[in-house]
Amino acid sequence: MTLLHSKSLGDTVFFPFWLDTPEAPEPEAPLTQTTRADLVIVGGGFTGLWAAIIAKEADPALDVVLIEAEKIGHGASGRPGAIVSTSVMHGLHNAIRIFPNDLPQLEALGQANIAGFHDTLSRHRIDCDAEWNGELTVGIGEESLPGLREEYELHKAHGHEVSFLGAREVRSELNSPIFSGGLWNHKNSGILNPAKLLWGLKRAAANLGTRIYEHTPLERMEEDGLSVAVITPGGRVTAPRVLLATNAFAAGDRRIRQRVAMVRDRILATEPLSPEQMDRIGWRNRQGVYDTRTQLNYMRLTRDNRIIFGGRLGYFYGSPRDPEHDRTPQPYDRLAAAFFRTFPQLDDIRFTHAWSGPIALTTRMAVHFQSYLGGKAVYAGGYSGFGVSASRFGAEIGLAKLQGAKRPELDLEFARTMPGRIPPEPFRTLGARITMHALDTADSKGGWRRLWLAMVGRLGFPLS
Numbered sequence: 451m452t453l454l455h456s457k458s459l460g461d462t463v464f465f466p467f468w469l470d471t472p473e474a475p476e477p478e479a480p481l482t483q484t485t486r487a488d489l490v491i492v493g494g495g496f497t498g499l500w501a502a503i504i505a506k507e508a509d510p511a512l513d514v515v516l517i518e519a520e521k522i523g524h525g526a527s528g529r530p531g532a533i534v535s536t537s538v539m540h541g542l543h544n545a546i547r548i549f550p551n552d553l554p555q556l557e558a559l560g561q562a563n564i565a566g567f568h569d570t571l572s573r574h575r576i577d578c579d580a581e582w583n584g585e586l587t588v589g590i591g592e593e594s595l596p597g598l599r600e601e602y603e604l605h606k607a608h609g610h611e612v613s614f615l616g617a618r619e620v621r622s623e624l625n626s627p628i629f630s631g632g633l634w635n636h637k638n639s640g641i642l643n644p645a646k647l648l649w650g651l652k653r654a655a656a657n658l659g660t661r662i663y664e665h666t667p668l669e670r671m672e673e674d675g676l677s678v679a680v681i682t683p684g685g686r687v688t689a690p691r692v693l694l695a696t697n698a699f700a701a702g703d704r705r706i707r708q709r710v711a712m713v714r715d716r717i718l719a720t721e722p723l724s725p726e727q728m729d730r731i732g733w734r735n736r737q738g739v740y741d742t743r744t745q746l747n748y749m750r751l752t753r754d755n756r757i758i759f760g761g762r763l764g765y766f767y768g769s770p771r772d773p774e775h776d777r778t779p780q781p782y783d784r785l786a787a788a789f790f791r792t793f794p795q796l797d798d799i800r801f802t803h804a805w806s807g808p809i810a811l812t813t814r815m816a817v818h819f820q821s822y823l824g825g826k827a828v829y830a831g832g833y834s835g836f837g838v839s840a841s842r843f844g845a846e847i848g849l850a851k852l853q854g855a856k857r858p859e860l861d862l863e864f865a866r867t868m869p870g871r872i873p874p875e876p877f878r879t880l881g882a883r884i885t886m887h888a889l890d891t892a893d894s895k896g897g898w899r900r901l902w903l904a905m906v907g908r909l910g911f912p913l914s
């Protein structure tokens with residue numbers, strides 16, 4: 451660790467900045483009884499909370515129980531960069547990669563999803579510091595420009611309102627000496643405070659009559675006639691339908707994990723920038739920003755002008771809920787180095803918070819659905835790091851599948867098919883470790899690392 455990094459990480463709290471506030475609501479009491487419901491939702495992240503709201507709004511008489519193993523927001527939803535996009539398939543490029551034949555429908559579903567997202571926020575008066583100034587993809591190095599130009603043409607061809615920015619223009623948006631160009635997607639994307647969104651959704655779900663139990667992990671499910679019994683340490687809920695909104699934790703059935711791998715991504719939050727520090731970087735349009743590095747970094751501002759800077763993957767054998775290792779400075783050292791390479795003019799800044807969060811990685815890189823117990827339980831997850839708005843879509847389609855609804859979307863390939871299988875342990879750990887090392891060093895050293903990433907790409911993970 452260099453002197454600069456160790457100084458900048460000296461007083462850091464290893465906890466998500468978003469959750470570190472007195473505004474965090476008290477958790478609901480755990481389930482301690484035997485009860486019945488019409489629908490049980492397992493998991494209190496965005497997917498679970500959206501599902502509760504959508505189900506109750508469709509049928510206010512429906513008795514909905516939501517159980518969360520820890521506190522609402524313990525998973526990815528309390529920890530993201532929270533750059534919001536319209537796509538429900540991890541971006542246009544990925545949608546073309548996986549479902550080229552359904553592109554018009556998927557684009558329309560993304561637009562409808564974001565409209566529903568806005569509508570719910572306004573009806574339930576959820577203020578989550580949202581700023582809809584678009585997303586900016588920034589190129590690093592001249593070699594990134596042909597790819598960016600291609601992305602620009604692709605987005606324009608599909609009706610997106612995009613601008614291509616040269617080096618000078620991109621730096622006048624966000625001043626970094628390493629940015630060589632940019633693609634600014636103006637519409638229906640931006641940034642928000644994920645904790646405020648979560649707590650707003652929780653309040654809305656509770657106001658609609660959802661019974662929420664926190665510190666209530668699902669231990670196992672048992673078929674009980676035409677219903678399913680959801681067993682927890684202190685209670686039991688029986689319902690005809692169960693939505694498993696457990697994303698990277700893959701709880702509900704051990705087979706979920708055959709197609710979902712939990713990797714962790716890491717984030718830093720700086721102290722608030724002074725007006726003079728803000729002048730050094732510009733960023734007056736406050737877009738959410740992704741770069742084109744192999745180990746990609748993303749960055750955004752908060753309401754009080756901190757920079758949230760993320761993007762360093764890690765893999766832990768056994769998928770622990772809150773790995774000890776990520777509560778120490780060492781895993782954030784390379785991320786801090788990437789920050790100072792991006793913004794050398796901010797060498798006087800310190801990081802107040804550092805944390806990691808679980809990403810549910812699949813070969814599809816987007817949501818999918820798995821059915822269990824004869825269709826009485828459906829898993830909806832696997833957003834692969836792109837789920838702040840797509841989780842609303844995942845909840846809606848997951849519920850539709852659970853109810854056996856007749857909807858045209860359910861005939862599309864994304865709803866009928868599943869991502870590929872991922873090798874089991876110990877091959878998974880071995881493959882992940884080599885991949886993480888290759889991601890970290892491919893840009894600087896190339897060689898076998900690029901060949902390895904290309905091979906991982908052919909297996910379905912387009913990481914290079």
Ligand SMILES: Cc1cc2nc3c(=O)[nH]c(=O)nc-3n(C[C@H](O)[C@H](O)[C@H](O)COP(=O)(O)OP(=O)(O)OC[C@H]3O[C@@H](n4cnc5c(N)ncnc54)[C@H](O)[C@@H]3O)c2cc1C
Nearest residue numbers: 493495496497519525526527530531532533668807837838
């Ligand atoms: C570091 C990071 C950065 C990200 N940045 C972005 C971004 O900028 N933009 C974007 O769109 N997406 C981003 N994402 C992805 C996005 O946060 C997720 O896709 C989204 O939050 C998934 O929501 P979810 O409800 O499906 O999963 P989660 O929020 O993970 O919720 C699952 C819940 O299930 C609970 N659970 C697990 N097991 C059990 C059990 N046995 N019983 C009961 N409950 C259980 C967990 O405690 C958890 O609360 C990021 C993710 C991470 C980790």
